[in-house]
Amino acid sequence: MSRIIAHVDMDAFYASVEQRDHPELKGKPVIVGGSAEQRGVVAAASYEARKFGVHSAMPTVRAMRLCPHAIRLPSHFARYREVSRQIRDIFNALTPLVEPLSLDEAFLDLSGKANTVKEVKALAQSIKQQILDTTQLTASVGVAPNKFLAKIASDQNKPDGLFIIRQNEIEAFLDELPLKKLWGVGPATRRRLEKMGIETMAHLRQCSLADLVKQLGSHGAHLWKISQGQDDREVTPDRPYKNISRETTFAEDLVDRDVMKATLQELCESTINNVRKHNLQGKTLHVKVRLGDFTTLTRNITLSWPTQENGVAWHTIEKLFDQKVDLQGQGVRLLGVGISGLSDHNSGQLPLFPYEEMVGH
Numbered sequence: 552m553s554r555i556i557a558h559v560d561m562d563a564f565y566a567s568v569e570q571r572d573h574p575e576l577k578g579k580p581v582i583v584g585g586s587a588e589q590r591g592v593v594a595a596a597s598y599e600a601r602k603f604g605v606h607s608a609m610p611t612v613r614a615m616r617l618c619p620h621a622i623r624l625p626s627h628f629a630r631y632r633e634v635s636r637q638i639r640d641i642f643n644a645l646t647p648l649v650e651p652l653s654l655d656e657a658f659l660d661l662s663g664k665a666n667t668v669k670e671v672k673a674l675a676q677s678i679k680q681q682i683l684d685t686t687q688l689t690a691s692v693g694v695a696p697n698k699f700l701a702k703i704a705s706d707q708n709k710p711d712g713l714f715i716i717r718q719n720e721i722e723a724f725l726d727e728l729p730l731k732k733l734w735g736v737g738p739a740t741r742r743r744l745e746k747m748g749i750e751t752m753a754h755l756r757q758c759s760l761a762d763l764v765k766q767l768g769s770h771g772a773h774l775w776k777i778s779q780g781q782d783d784r785e786v787t788p789d790r791p792y793k794n795i796s797r798e799t800t801f802a803e804d805l806v807d808r809d810v811m812k813a814t815l816q817e818l819c820e821s822t823i824n825n826v827r828k829h830n831l832q833g834k835t836l837h838v839k840v841r842l843g844d845f846t847t848l849t850r851n852i853t854l855s856w857p858t859q860e861n862g863v864a865w866h867t868i869e870k871l872f873d874q875k876v877d878l879q880g881q882g883v884r885l886l887g888v889g890i891s892g893l894s895d896h897n898s899g900q901l902p903l904f905p906y907e908e909m910v911g912h
């Protein structure tokens with residue numbers, strides 16, 4: 552193996568911590584998150600609840616409809632953070648190259664720590680065992696030559712999984728992979744790919760780089776590289792976030808307003824999912840639009856309450872775009888969405904009047 556990248560992902564983390572701390576919840580459908588009455592969302596669901604179609608980021612009211620006998624608990628982030636620190640200590644003892652993605656997920660660069668596949672497997676197993684011994688919780692580990700593949704690998708045999716993708720297995724593995732497993736491909740991008748006749752990774756690989764860039768801009772180039780099994784991104788140790796944003800450029804200027812909005816909505820969702828994954832909330836939402844003549848417009852709104860809600864964020868972004876962005880009759884070459892004013896999220900519930908806002912730019 553050239554590089555050895557591991558992605559370690561705790562299984563149903565918050566729900567598993569609750570089940571561990573309250574043994575009477577073992578084997579039962581558990582939902583951690585804000586209450587339905589307070590328009591909360593699911594932060595985590597135990598595997599027993601997932602069987603009913605419940606998943607994180609789903610409104611609790613919907614989750615309780617799918618699984619009426621589920622036990623709903625408020626989140627206890629101080630507790631989860633404590634367990635997360637224990638897990639982080641295990642990683643840090645192995646390598647300084649640890650990149651946490653959230654409280655319950657991290658990339659580790661283990662290059663040079665093992666030479667054969669057998670050794671890689673033993674190393675991954677020992678990480679799982681140390682986590683189990685220390686926390687009584689299970690983790691799933693994926694190991695591959697790059698981050699993208701490692702992340703997909705950890706999801707292959709969940710829960711308590713271990714999955715290794717070797718260099719010479721990459722192509723065969725990718726061919727079997729449905730597009731929806733692709734990290735960072737939302738429904739709007741998927742629809743556009745399907746319109747191009749691309750339904751699998753194998754199709755994506757056969758597509759020319761030029762065509763993908765033409766249709767999807769820089770995101771298309773990224774997808775093409777990934778379909779070739781290439782991903783050079785480094786494992787970069789933690790840094791605190793000041794803002795979280797996503798943007799995408801188009802090789803050809805967008806002129807269709809519906810497509811612009813679908814793209815913005817996808818960027819907004821992915822930004823907010825990232826905010827939620829880090830257990831953060833943000834107060835100021837940003838829209839960035841670069842016009843055909845390279846004029847860049849940035850607009851923002853500061854809410855009176857911080858949020859980590861997709862609905863609130865999208866409502867705000869859509870309003871900014873509709874009311875504050877003048878396209879001056881031009882096409883659009885770049886769209887971006889961001890959120891700043893980040894703070895730790897603890898309440899798991901929404902204020903009563905989330906839409907009050909201050910407009911700035």
Ligand SMILES: [Mg+2]
Pocket residue numbers: 560561562563564655656
């Ligand atoms: Mg997890």
